[in-house]
Amino acid sequence: MTEAFRIPHERLREIATRLLEALGAPPEKAALVADSLVAANLRGVDSHGVHLLSYYAEHLRRGLIDPGADGRVVSESGACLLFDGEHAFGQWVSAQCCDHAARLAREHGLGMAVARDSNHFGAAAYWGQRISRHGMIAMVMSNASPSVPPWQGREGRIGTNPMCVCLPTTGRGAWLLDMATTTVAKNRILRAEANNEPSIPPGWAMDEEGVPTTVTKKAKLLMPLGGYKGSGLGLLCEILSGVLGGGAIGLALGGTYLFDRPMRTSHMFLAIDVGRFLPLEEFQRRMEKLVAEVKSSAPARGYDEVLVAGEPEQRIEEERLRKGVPVDPGTWEALERLAGETGVELEP
Numbered sequence: 001m002t003e004a005f006r007i008p009h010e011r012l013r014e015i016a017t018r019l020l021e022a023l024g025a026p027p028e029k030a031a032l033v034a035d036s037l038v039a040a041n042l043r044g045v046d047s048h049g050v051h052l053l054s055y056y057a058e059h060l061r062r063g064l065i066d067p068g069a070d071g072r073v074v075s076e077s078g079a080c081l082l083f084d085g086e087h088a089f090g091q092w093v094s095a096q097c098c099d100h101a102a103r104l105a106r107e108h109g110l111g112m113a114v115a116r117d118s119n120h121f122g123a124a125a126y127w128g129q130r131i132s133r134h135g136m137i138a139m140v141m142s143n144a145s146p147s148v149p150p151w152q153g154r155e156g157r158i159g160t161n162p163m164c165v166c167l168p169t170t171g172r173g174a175w176l177l178d179m180a181t182t183t184v185a186k187n188r189i190l191r192a193e194a195n196n197e198p199s200i201p202p203g204w205a206m207d208e209e210g211v212p213t214t215v216t217k218k219a220k221l222l223m224p225l226g227g228y229k230g231s232g233l234g235l236l237c238e239i240l241s242g243v244l245g246g247g248a249i250g251l252a253l254g255g256t257y258l259f260d261r262p263m264r265t266s267h268m269f270l271a272i273d274v275g276r277f278l279p280l281e282e283f284q285r286r287m288e289k290l291v292a293e294v295k296s297s298a299p300a301r302g303y304d305e306v307l308v309a310g311e312p313e314q315r316i317e318e319e320r321l322r323k324g325v326p327v328d329p330g331t332w333e334a335l336e337r338l339a340g341e342t343g344v345e346l347e348p
Helices: 009-022 027-042 050-061 090-108 124-132 186-194 228-245 280-295 311-323 329-342
Strands: 005-007 072-077 080-084 110-118 136-142 163-166 176-179 265-273 325-327
Touching (some): 009 050, 009 325, 009 329, 027 124, 027 311, 080 090, 090 110, 090 124, 090 136, 090 265, 124 136, 124 176, 124 265, 136 228, 163 228, 176 311, 186 329
Parallel strands (some): 080 110
Antiparallel strands (some): 005 325, 136 163, 136 265
């Protein structure tokens, strides 16, 4: 196969679930992990989609992810909760922490859960949306393997460290910010390499000397978003997850593409009950007004319209729900290899 083809999202979710079950994941956990990955594909965030299954598989085989672990609450005090992931699936840990944060916010107006010793949790937007469905503003952060040099450095010390803010709004008032604190996620460069793309856009990565490069094979270090500002945001995510939660930080972290030690990732989930400030319907109306004002700006040269955070992904999701999820050759070949190793049959 040399070109991407489309798979209905239901079928892709089924494939991912069966592969995870064949790797030892209990059905409920396999279904959750698969759903989170396919949800990213649906939104066009393919860097956090099903192509990650091959890396999850290697972590499972090496015992770095414990598929049967649930994690546990370490402490709860007022609106604050600390969770030990016990090396479970990051998605399983995150689902529990999101629900705890929402529960605490209903009780106190605010609820915050911090998890440690977890694993990769997929796209942060998936967890922001899980909290926002409760009528709450969600903030989600995580640390990650130290693949990003600090500003003025050329050795990895900070992770891509994603952050997400998701509002309980829909339609014209919708706004969902989901971003790495680097220009792009590392997965995007790895996918470019897997698909034999010779070059990447400027600003994505640096070579081993810390010099910006557009040559895919020379891309060794990710560039922080906006220079020193992205470096500061990356550290903020590290502080509110790893440092605050007593988990691994900096060089002690493993990673999705590192197989010599557990990831020990930490996450932060904050829920804010909008109803403690004003009725949810009024919040929606105010967001519609704000978004409309932002979008009323005349587009800059080269653009047809002004978009707000989450709008491009929403449009992609609407299209992919109708037409199916495009799967590139590199991803499909990886899924075929994994299927062959686990005895799962695939059909395009």
